[in-house]
Amino acid sequence: MENGVVLTMRGITKTFPGVKALGGVDFTLRKGEIHALMGENGAGKSTLIKVLTGVYDFENGEIHVEGIDSPIINHSTQEAQNRGISTVYQEVNLCPNLTVAENLFIGREPKKFGLIDWKTMNKKAQQIIDDLDIGIDVTVTLENYSVALQQMVAIARAVDMESKVLILDEPTSSLDDNEVEKLFGMMNRLKEQGVGIIFVTHFLEQVYAVCDRITVLRNGELVGEYPIAELPRVELVAKMMGKNFDDLASIKDADDTCIKDELIIDANGLSHKGKIKPFDLEIHKGEVIGLTGLLGSGRSELARAIYGADKAQTGTLKVNGKEVKINAPIDAMKLGMGFLPDDRKAEGVIADLSIRENIILALQAKRGVFKLIPRKEQERLAEKYIKEIQVKTASMETPISQLSGGNQQKVIIGRWLATNPDFLILDEPTRGIDIGTKTEIQKLVVKLAKEGKSVIFISSEIEEMIRTCDRMVVLRDGMKVGEISEDITQATIMKAIAGGDSNE
Amino acid sequence: MKKKANFNGNNLLLVITIVLFVVMYAIGCIVYGSKGFSQFQSFLNILIGNAGLICVTCGMTCVMITGGIDISVGSLVGLDCMILAYGMEKLHWSAITAVIVVLIVGIVFGVVQGFLIGILGIQPFIITMAGLFFARGMCAVITTEMVNVANETFKKWATIKINLPFGGYVNRRGIYMAPYIRITVVIALIVVALTFILLKFTKFGRSLYAVGGNETSAKLMGLNVKMTKMKAYILSSFLCSIGGILFCMNSMTGSVAQAKGLEMEAIASAVIGGTLLTGGVGNVIGSLFGVLITGTIDALVQFNGKLLSSWSSIAVSVLLCFFIILQAIFALIKERNKA
Numbered sequence: 001m002e003n004g005v006v007l008t009m010r011g012i013t014k015t016f017p018g019v020k021a022l023g024g025v026d027f028t029l030r031k032g033e034i035h036a037l038m039g040e041n042g043a044g045k046s047t048l049i050k051v052l053t054g055v056y057d058f059e060n061g062e063i064h065v066e067g068i069d070s071p072i073i074n075h076s077t078q079e080a081q082n083r084g085i086s087t088v089y090q091e092v093n094l095c096p097n098l099t100v101a102e103n104l105f106i107g108r109e110p111k112k113f114g115l116i117d118w119k120t121m122n123k124k125a126q127q128i129i130d131d132l133d134i135g136i137d138v139t140v141t142l143e144n145y146s147v148a149l150q151q152m153v154a155i156a157r158a159v160d161m162e163s164k165v166l167i168l169d170e171p172t173s174s175l176d177d178n179e180v181e182k183l184f185g186m187m188n189r190l191k192e193q194g195v196g197i198i199f200v201t202h203f204l205e206q207v208y209a210v211c212d213r214i215t216v217l218r219n220g221e222l223v224g225e226y227p228i229a230e231l232p233r234v235e236l237v238a239k240m241m242g243k244n245f246d247d248l249a250s251i252k253d254a255d256d257t258c259i260k261d262e263l264i265i266d267a268n269g270l271s272h273k274g275k276i277k278p279f280d281l282e283i284h285k286g287e288v289i290g291l292t293g294l295l296g297s298g299r300s301e302l303a304r305a306i307y308g309a310d311k312a313q314t315g316t317l318k319v320n321g322k323e324v325k326i327n328a329p330i331d332a333m334k335l336g337m338g339f340l341p342d343d344r345k346a347e348g349v350i351a352d353l354s355i356r357e358n359i360i361l362a363l364q365a366k367r368g369v370f371k372l373i374p375r376k377e378q379e380r381l382a383e384k385y386i387k388e389i390q391v392k393t394a395s396m397e398t399p400i401s402q403l404s405g406g407n408q409q410k411v412i413i414g415r416w417l418a419t420n421p422d423f424l425i426l427d428e429p430t431r432g433i434d435i436g437t438k439t440e441i442q443k444l445v446v447k448l449a450k451e452g453k454s455v456i457f458i459s460s461e462i463e464e465m466i467r468t469c470d471r472m473v474v475l476r477d478g479m480k481v482g483e484i485s486e487d488i489t490q491a492t493i494m495k496a497i498a499g500g501d502s503n504e
Numbered sequence: 505m506k507k508k509a510n511f512n513g514n515n516l517l518l519v520i521t522i523v524l525f526v527v528m529y530a531i532g533c534i535v536y537g538s539k540g541f542s543q544f545q546s547f548l549n550i551l552i553g554n555a556g557l558i559c560v561t562c563g564m565t566c567v568m569i570t571g572g573i574d575i576s577v578g579s580l581v582g583l584d585c586m587i588l589a590y591g592m593e594k595l596h597w598s599a600i601t602a603v604i605v606v607l608i609v610g611i612v613f614g615v616v617q618g619f620l621i622g623i624l625g626i627q628p629f630i631i632t633m634a635g636l637f638f639a640r641g642m643c644a645v646i647t648t649e650m651v652n653v654a655n656e657t658f659k660k661w662a663t664i665k666i667n668l669p670f671g672g673y674v675n676r677r678g679i680y681m682a683p684y685i686r687i688t689v690v691i692a693l694i695v696v697a698l699t700f701i702l703l704k705f706t707k708f709g710r711s712l713y714a715v716g717g718n719e720t721s722a723k724l725m726g727l728n729v730k731m732t733k734m735k736a737y738i739l740s741s742f743l744c745s746i747g748g749i750l751f752c753m754n755s756m757t758g759s760v761a762q763a764k765g766l767e768m769e770a771i772a773s774a775v776i777g778g779t780l781l782t783g784g785v786g787n788v789i790g791s792l793f794g795v796l797i798t799g800t801i802d803a804l805v806q807f808n809g810k811l812l813s814s815w816s817s818i819a820v821s822v823l824l825c826f827f828i829i830l831q832a833i834f835a836l837i838k839e840r841n842k843a
Contacts, residue, residue, distance in 0.1 A: 078726035093724045095717035097784035098710070106714055107707065107726050115705035143838065157725075274840070 004031045005066065006164050006196040007052075007085075012061035014051055016402075019394070021047040024061070025222045027215055029165060029196040031066075034187055036207045036228075037200045039217035040240055040434035042392060042404040045200050048217070049167055053080040053087050066164060078107075084164035086157075088171050092150040094157070096143035101125035103142055104157050132156050132186055148175050155183065159190060166190065167198045170432055172206060176294050176460075184210050202434055203461075204233055216240055237435055259470060260285040262320075264423050264454045267306060269315030276301040278314055279480035281473065283423070283456070288449050290469030291458045293497055298478040299458045300342055303425045306456075307332045307339045320422075333366050338416035342428040342458070348412045351401035355393055356382035358400045358411050363418045385414035389444060406433030413441065417448075424448065425456040430464060442468045462493055472496075517778035517830065518790045524823075525797050532800060536807040544671035544683045550799040555688035556581065556751030557769060558795050561777075562699040563743030564770040565791045569703070570736045571716040571783025572621065572628040576635030577744045578766035580613060582759075583639040584748025589651035589758025592658060599657035603749055610745025613639070614738035622734030632737075636767070643760045650759040653752065661687060662753035688750040695746060699788045712736055716783030772820055773798055776827050797823065 007029040014022040022044045029035050039045050050056040052063065054074030062071040065083050074080040077087070094103045101122045102109075110120040125138040134152045142150055151171060158166055168187075172180050187197055187210055199211060207214065207228075214231055216223040216239045223239050231239075265283040270276075276298045283289055291299040304310040306317065308326035316323055319335045326332050329339065341348055350358055359382045360373055367373065373381075382396040389410045393403060400408055409429060416424055426445065430438040445455050445468050459465050465472065472484040474496040482496050533542035540546060551558075560577050567574045584606045591597040591605060613635065620631045653659070666689075667682040675681050703709040711732040714722040723729045751763060777794030779786030798820055805816045 076726070077724050078728070081726050087724070089724070093718070093721040095714045095721050095725075095784070097717035098713055102710060102714075103725075106710060106722075109707060109710065115701065116707070116710065118705075 005029070006031050007066070008062075008064045009048070009052065010062045010064075012048065012051055012058055012063070014047055014056060014058040020220055022051070022058070022220045025217065025220070026225075027222075028225065029198060030213075031196055032191050032194045033212040034191055034197045034199055034210050036211040036214045037198055037217070038207065038214055038236065038240055039223075040406070040436045042219070042407065043217040043240070043434070044220040045217055046169070046404075047220075049087065049169055049198070049200065053077050053085060053167065081161060081163075084162070085167065086161045086163040086165070087167040087169060088151075088154045088158045089169045092147060092154050094142055094150060094154055096150075097141060099139050099141050100129065100136060100145075100153055101138040103153055104128060104138070104160060128156055128160050129153075132159070133182060148179050151175060152179065152183075155186065159186065163195060165196050165198065167200070169200045170202070172201060172203060180206065202432065202438075204236070204435070207236075208233065240435065259287045260452070263318070264320060265306065266318040266321075267315065268317070270305050270312040270317060271314045272301065272305045272310040273313055275310055275478060276305050277479040281306075281480070283454050285422075285454055286449050286452045287471065288445060288455045288457055288469045290465040290472045291456060291475060292462065292465060292472050292493055293475035297475040297497075298480075299475055300427050301478065302473075302475060302480065303339070303427055303456050303458060307337055307425055309339065309341075330365065333362065333419065333421075336420075336422040338362065338419055338421035338424045340412055340416060340424070340426045340429055342431065349400055349408050352399060354397045355386065355391065355400055355403070355411050356396040359385055359396075359414045359418055362415045366419055381418050385411075385417055389414050389417070390440060406437035409433055410437070410441070413444070421453065423454045423456075425458075427458045428460065429457075430459060430461070438464065462490055466490065466493075517827070517834065518787065518793075520830065521777055521790050521793045521797070521827075525793050525800065528797065528800050528804075532804050532807070536804070539807050541803070541807050543673060544668075545681075546803065548668075548683055548685050548689070550796060550803055551689045551692070552686050553754065553802075554795050554799045555686070555692040556747040556749075556754065556763075557766065557773065557799075558692040558792060559695045559743050559747030559750060560766060561770045561773045561791045561795050562695055562788050563740035563747075564767075565774045565777070565779050565786050565788050566699065566703070566712055566743075567628070567736050567740045568771075568774055568779045568781065569712045569716045569783060569786045570733055571719070572733065572736065573771070573781075574617070574628065574632045574635075574737060574740045574744075575767045575771075576613070576617065576632040576639060577740065577747075577770055578763050578768070579636045579639035579643075580610065580741060580744050581748040581751050581763040581766055582643050582761070584609070584745050585752040585755065585762050586643045586646050586651070586758035586760075588658070588749065588752045589653050590646050592653060592655040593651050594647075599655050599661065602655075602658070606745050606749055607742065610741045610748070611738060613745075614741030615734075617741065618734035618737035621737055622730045622732070625730075628737075640760070643758075643762075648760055650757055653756045653758070658753070659756070662756065666690065686753070688753050691746065691750060695743060696788050696792050699743070703787060708732065708735060713784055716785070718784075769798060769820075772824055776823055778827075778831075780831060 005028060009025065009027040011024045011026065012022050013024055025044065025048060027048065037045050047056065051058045054076045065072055068083065072083060074083065098106065104125045105121050109116045110124065111117055122139055129136060129138055134149065134156065136145060136149060142153065155171060171183065175183060191197060201207060211228050213225065213227055214236065215225045218240060262285045263282055264285050265281065267279065267281040269278040269280065271278040279302060291302060293299050301310065305312045308329050308331055311327060317326060324335060350361065356378055360378045364373055379396065386393065386396060391407050391410045393407065400411055403411065413429065429441050442464060445457060448455055457465060457469055466488050472488055472493060473480060474482045474484065476497065484492055484496060560581065564574060564577060587606050587609060588602045591602040592599060617631050617635050620626050621628045664687050665684040666687065667684045672680055672682040703712065711727050714727055715729050715732050719729055755762065773794035774786065774791045775781065776797055777790030779791065801816045801819045805811045805813055
């Protein structure tokens, strides 16, 4: 093995039934570098990581790790960990019912007389947490903390495993800017200590902020490995997509507005205790409204209050000019609303069902259980939306769990389109999916608006919102603090989020 | 970063269980005090009567913490009693041999169930239901008669009185009556203590919680989920067999219908003691109090004398609902606190 290299993967090949997931992929990780692994959904990033960490086996190829002479094959994550390869996944993979300290130390608890030494464990754990400036109590069970904090704990755990290779698989998806900053600090410190970090993310800005090198995959094949300085953003995107990058700015034509005067939603003083303070909101037909604010500012909560996912406790809601009472999401659905939740794994995807079944689910719920949609009609709908939103799949009967994240998301959007809604709430529809699919989803939103539908669009990426939204609603600390309808730019939005009276 | 309010519903459940026991017992003392309920010995009798169930419930708790269930325990206790009785009386085994055979049967039983559930990943309900039928069937295969235990050694073990140095009283004839427990209680309490240490202070114990909390995570954190589950079922069957021996010391018989429905009593006790059916939460101290609560209900019905014994089942069912609703409420509060 060359000097300074901690990990090499050569000619890795992996086939799933009917699909070639990886075809002879090479990957090299050097000591003390942060190496971005980029590619669209389905490019094979996750598969490569899972092959490396022993979640999947592979047919061909060799993996070498520094300090071990012969090629290694990991059969389990435990084996990978023992060889110094740790992973932090996009979804927090810790045990919510155990304390923070246990989650850090499980499987390697400090012992005294053969029994777990809780005192030492808690002390050591607090040390680790304090060193990383996470600032939580380690004796509390993990479920008491937010997803972002849980994510930090997961990283702390991986960091403490004295890994040679640290894999961060979409770790920033649920973190706010402040936390991302902290994570980067942590990554840079580890880099100085000589750890090789594989960073999988969809945020281009983040790649250019911390990474030294980029490996690009496309359709299970290696496109190339580049030092960061030699690969400008546009080229990276082009390489990921294998074509010239769509000019994103051209998604929306400024003069081509399709907003009508009719109001579809007229909310007056809606609120849900502890989640969102009373707010007013008017939405016109054909309008795309963006909800923006920091993580936890009440973006999702506002949408949930309208949809009845969290029943509004005060205020009135008019839909199409008529005052309505929404007690549960089914009422909202019957009024022509659709809601795509931000946590698609927990609230959206039914993993064991096929794509067809996932698509017709909402429509079936709207019709009621006793009016089964005829099989022919189901197939027609599934086919229509698979084509319309370009889901990459072998067949409509494939279980949705076999699709990549972005394609799953498309299916869920298809589910709502099938109900032919007048008003659609999309909560983080583009999170954790690649830039190509993101663009497609953004285009879809604009297209829907042109058809006269109204959309609430929630995203953490301001640029994306600027490109798609007609009007922005700004939230801060569970309260609607303003609207921006003219001059929507990064600067004006940031200012509104930060607040005029802010001292910072 | 702000620290979230820590609402620990699980500890609160345990406290409620203990308080409920104390209250229930206090009521018994007031209402049936004249009949001798308030004597320390009545309490000890509850322990003596339920020593076997305590062991079984400890095993059940461990399995339930992993998110599983073991409904074979009642039949296994029946089979244990049958093996003990038949072995000692018809095959003339020594008491020691019979006990060792029963423990080995328990382990083998657990290994088979554990392998099928843990390693092959089959639903625990189905496998242990098969175990339930198998063990009950084996009882009848051994003999359909009722066999009484007459083995001297075993009898001696069963009748040893261990006097406690406190809590006695002077009876009407002026003789000091020391309160006593039987060896079964000592063994049961040792089992509780060891299980407590196992759950709280060993890697295996914590793995049970991790598996019950989130199986995928446990696997990704490098724990051997399959082996952990398998071991849980072995432990359950083993503790169940210890429970079976204690049970036999109380009943001194082996018969086909013995300990029918004991698995449900064990599950009920564990749930009342704060173990979640969904896994990840539970502890044996709670389970011990769960058994004591069901035992107290039985004792209250007995002391009343007029009530049908079925009333104790009804009381247990009401309590079960009460605790499950409490658990649901606490889960809701927790969810709300987080948001």
